[in-house]
Amino acid sequence: MLRELITDSLREVSTRVHRAAIAATAPSGWTATERAWSEALFAALLPAEGRLPGLATLDLDAFWVRYAEVAPPMLRFGLRASVDLLALSPPFVLGVPHTVLGLDAAAREALLDQALRSRVFLLRQLATTVKLVGLMAYLRDPGVRARVGEGS
Amino acid sequence: MISLDGRDVRVPLELSSDVVVVGSGPAGAMVARTLARRGIGVLVVEEGPFVTPAEMPADSFSAMASLYRDMGASLMLGAPPMPFVQGRVVGGTSVVNGAISWRLPEDVHREWVAADPALSDALPYRELDALFDEIEADLGIHPTEAEIAGPNNLLLAKGAEILGLEHRPISRNVRGCRGLGRCLQGCPEGNKTSMDRSYLPDAVRHGARIVCNVEVTRVVHEQGRAVGVEGVTPSGARVRIRASRAVVLAASAVQSPVLLIRSGLQQGPVGRGFSAHPGAAVAGRFREPVRLWEGATQGHEVIGLRKERLKFEALGYDMTLVAARTKGVGASLVRDLEDLAHFANWGVAVRARAEGVVRAGPKRAIVTYSLEREDLRTTARGVKVLCEMMLAAGAEAVFPGIYGWPERVTERTALADLPAPSDPNAYTMAVTHMFGTCRMGSRPADAVVGTDFQHHAIEGLYVADSSVFPTNTGVNPQTSILALAAMCARHVAAR
Numbered sequence: 001m002l003r004e005l006i007t008d009s010l011r012e013v014s015t016r017v018h019r020a021a022i023a024a025t026a027p028s029g030w031t032a033t034e035r036a037w038s039e040a041l042f043a044a045l046l047p048a049e050g051r052l053p054g055l056a057t058l059d060l061d062a063f064w065v066r067y068a069e070v071a072p073p074m075l076r077f078g079l080r081a082s083v084d085l086l087a088l089s090p091p092f093v094l095g096v097p098h099t100v101l102g103l104d105a106a107a108r109e110a111l112l113d114q115a116l117r118s119r120v121f122l123l124r125q126l127a128t129t130v131k132l133v134g135l136m137a138y139l140r141d142p143g144v145r146a147r148v149g150e151g152s
Numbered sequence: 153m154i155s156l157d158g159r160d161v162r163v164p165l166e167l168s169s170d171v172v173v174v175g176s177g178p179a180g181a182m183v184a185r186t187l188a189r190r191g192i193g194v195l196v197v198e199e200g201p202f203v204t205p206a207e208m209p210a211d212s213f214s215a216m217a218s219l220y221r222d223m224g225a226s227l228m229l230g231a232p233p234m235p236f237v238q239g240r241v242v243g244g245t246s247v248v249n250g251a252i253s254w255r256l257p258e259d260v261h262r263e264w265v266a267a268d269p270a271l272s273d274a275l276p277y278r279e280l281d282a283l284f285d286e287i288e289a290d291l292g293i294h295p296t297e298a299e300i301a302g303p304n305n306l307l308l309a310k311g312a313e314i315l316g317l318e319h320r321p322i323s324r325n326v327r328g329c330r331g332l333g334r335c336l337q338g339c340p341e342g343n344k345t346s347m348d349r350s351y352l353p354d355a356v357r358h359g360a361r362i363v364c365n366v367e368v369t370r371v372v373h374e375q376g377r378a379v380g381v382e383g384v385t386p387s388g389a390r391v392r393i394r395a396s397r398a399v400v401l402a403a404s405a406v407q408s409p410v411l412l413i414r415s416g417l418q419q420g421p422v423g424r425g426f427s428a429h430p431g432a433a434v435a436g437r438f439r440e441p442v443r444l445w446e447g448a449t450q451g452h453e454v455i456g457l458r459k460e461r462l463k464f465e466a467l468g469y470d471m472t473l474v475a476a477r478t479k480g481v482g483a484s485l486v487r488d489l490e491d492l493a494h495f496a497n498w499g500v501a502v503r504a505r506a507e508g509v510v511r512a513g514p515k516r517a518i519v520t521y522s523l524e525r526e527d528l529r530t531t532a533r534g535v536k537v538l539c540e541m542m543l544a545a546g547a548e549a550v551f552p553g554i555y556g557w558p559e560r561v562t563e564r565t566a567l568a569d570l571p572a573p574s575d576p577n578a579y580t581m582a583v584t585h586m587f588g589t590c591r592m593g594s595r596p597a598d599a600v601v602g603t604d605f606q607h608h609a610i611e612g613l614y615v616a617d618s619s620v621f622p623t624n625t626g627v628n629p630q631t632s633i634l635a636l637a638a639m640c641a642r643h644v645a646a647r
C-alpha cells in the first residue's frame with residue numbers, strides 16, 4: 001500500500017512538471033496535486049468519445065477565472081472538498097490502495113460511477129458536485145453545445 | 153433606464169427620495185410604478201446589475217454567474233439539503249423565471265382569512281381579482297400557443313390526457329414569444345414581460361429612479377420611524393439614502409427578513425414561518441427528438457392534483473441542467489449527451505407543510521428548512537405521477553431520480569409498489585418559490601407587518617414581497633406577489 005501511494009505521489013510531482021502544457025482544469029489557488037486530481041476526475045467524467053471532445057482537451061481558463069469571481073464560498077469549498085475526498089477515496093470505494101492518479105481510465109470512471117450510486121449520501125453529493133461543475137464547464141463551450149444540440 | 157450604477161461610485165454618496173424601495177423584482181417594480189404613477193418620488197435600490205436582452209447568456213453557467221444570487225447555489229441547511237434559487241439583477245427573479253402566471257387561488261385566500269379574519273377586509277378577494285385583471289392585461293398574460301409550445305410541452309399534455317388528469321397550456325407573461333426555450337437564462341429577445349421589460353420602465357417613465365449594483369445593508373430608523381437605508385457599492389463606498397415618506401422592503405422572502413434582522417428589528421416572528429414549494433424533476437427518453445431547450449420554456453401544466461398539494465409543469469432547461477439529470481459518468485454520460493435531444497424533462501412542485509427559519513449570517517442569509525415526512529410522501533407520489541405521464545406519453549424509459557428506486561423505469565407496473573423513501577436525502581429537490589418570513593397579520597405577536605403592510609413596530613417601514621404571505625400558495629407566486637404589492641403601494645401612497 002505504502003509503495004503504491006509513494007508511486008502515486010511521484011506521479012503527482014511529474015504531473016506538476018507537465019502542468020504548464022495542459023489546459024487549466026482547476027480553479028487558481030489549488031495545489032498542484034489538487035489540480036492533477038481535478039484533471040484526472042474531470043477527464044474521467046467526460047472523456048473524448050464519438051463526436052464529442054474530452055473535457056480535459058478544452059481550454060477552460062476563462063471558465064475558472066469566472067468561477068473564481070462568482071462562485072459562492074460554499075460551492076468553492078464544496079468543489080475543492082469533493083475533488084480532494086474523491087481523489088483519496090479509491091481505497092474505500094474500489095478497495096484499491098491508490099489515489100485517483102494511480103488508477104487507469106476505466107477505474108477512474110468506475111470510481112465516479114460508484115460514488116454517484118453510493119449508499120453513502122456524502123459520496124453521492126461529492127460526485128454530483130464534480131459532475132455538475134464539469135458539465136457547466138463543458139457545456140459552456142460553443143462547439144460542444146452545437147454538437148450536443150445537433151444530436152437527434 | 154438606470155439613474156446610477158453602483159460600480160461607478162467610489163466615494164460616499166447621499167441620495168434622497170420620498171420613498172425608497174429595496175429590490176426591483178415583481179414586488180419592488182409594482183410598488184415603484186404604482187407610486188410613480190401617482191406622482192410620488194421613488195428610488196429603487198437593486199443589488200444586482202442591469203442586463204439587456206442582448207447580453208442574456210445562452211448557457212447555464214454564464215446565466216447563473218451573471219443573473220442569479222450566488223450562482224443559484226445558495227444552499228438551505230436541512231434534510232434534504234436543497235438550493236434556494238433567486239435572481240440578483242434589475243428585474244429580480246422575474247428575469248430568470250418561467251413566466252408562469254397564476255391568480256392566487258380562492259381556496260388559499262379562504263385559508264388566510266380563516267387564520268386571521270382581519271385579512272378579509274385587508275385583502276378582499278374582489279379587489280385582488282380586479283388587480284389580477286389589470287396585471288394580466290399589462291403583462292400580456294395568455295395561454296401558451298401550440299405553435300411555440302414544442303414537444304416537451306405537448307408530450308406532457310398527451311401524458312396527462314391519457315391518464316385523465318386535468319391539464320392546460322400555461323398562461324405566461326410574454327409578448328411575441330418565439331419559443332426560444334431560454335426563459336431561465338433571461339429572454340435574449342426581451343419577449344418575456346419580466347419587470348425590466350414592463351413595470352420598471354413604466355415607473356421610470358413616470359419619474360422613478362433606479363440605482364443598480366448597490367446592496368442595502370440596513371434600514372435606518374429613528375425614534376420608531378424608518379428614515380432611509382444604508383448601502384454599499386461593489387468597491388465598498390457607502391451610500392446613504394434618506395426617505396421622507398417611507399421605506400419599502402421588496403428584497404424577497406429570504407432577503408427582506410435578513411435586512412430587518414440586520415437593522416436590529418427583531419419584532420414578531422421575523423425570519424420564522426419560512427414556507428416553500430420544493431420541486432423535483434423527472435427526465436425521460438423518447439424515441440422522437442424532444443430538444444427541450446427549444447419551445448416555450450414552461451408551456452404546459454397539470455393541475456388535476458392541486459388538492460393533493462401537487463402541481464406539474466413541463467420544465468425546459470438549458471442542456472447543462474438536462475445533462476445533470478442523467479445518471480452516468482464517462483462514456484455513458486457522453487452517450488447520453490449525444491442523445492440529449494431525445495430527453496424530456498418535467499417537474500413537480502409540492503405545496504410543502506414544512507416550515508423553516510431565515511437568519512442573518514455574517515455575509516449571507518442562513519436558511520434552515522427540512523421537509524416533513526408527509527412532504528416526502530407527497531413528493532414521491534408526484535414523482536410517480538410524472539413517471540406515469542411520461543410513460544403514457546410514449547417515453548421508452550424514465551429516470552425518477554429518487555435514490556432507492558430503480559434508476560431507469562420502462563413500464564408503469566414497475567412503479568406500482570415503490571414505497572416513498574423515509575430518508576429525505578433520497579430526494580433531489582430545489583426551491584424557487586418562498587414565503588412567510590415577515591407574515592402579515594393583525595396581532596403583533598404573530599406577525600411582522602400589519603394588514604396595511606406596515607411594520608408593527610416601525611412607522612413608515614413596509615414589506616411588499618411574499619415574506620408577508622401567511623402561507624405558501626400551491627401555485628406560481630409572481631402574479632399574487634404583484635397584486636399584493638400593488639395593495640401595499642396604495643397604503644404607502646395614502647400616508
Ligand SMILES: Cc1cc2nc3c(=O)[nH]c(=O)nc-3n(C[C@H](O)[C@H](O)[C@H](O)COP(=O)(O)OP(=O)(O)OC[C@H]3O[C@@H](n4cnc5c(N)ncnc54)[C@H](O)[C@@H]3O)c2cc1C
Pocket residue numbers: 174175176177178179180197198199200237238239240241242243244245246248249250251252253254336366367368369402403404405407408411450584585586617618628629630631633
Ligand atoms: C428559476 C425560477 C423560476 C421561477 N418561475 C416562476 C414562474 O414561472 N412563475 C412564478 O409565478 N414564479 C416563478 N418563480 C418565482 C418568482 O420569480 C418569485 O417568487 C418572484 O420573483 C419573487 O418576487 P420578489 O419581488 O419578492 O423577489 P425577487 O424577484 O427575488 O426580487 C428581489 C430583488 O431584490 C434584490 N435584493 C435583495 N436583497 C437586496 C439588498 N439587500 N439590497 C438591494 N437589493 C436587494 C435582489 O437582487 C432581487 O433582484 C421562479 C423562480 C425561479 C428561481
Ligand code: SF4
Pocket residue numbers: 251326328329330331332333334335336338339340341342343344447448449
Ligand atoms: S420561451 Fe424563449 S422567446 Fe419565449 S419568453 Fe422564454 S426565452 Fe423568450
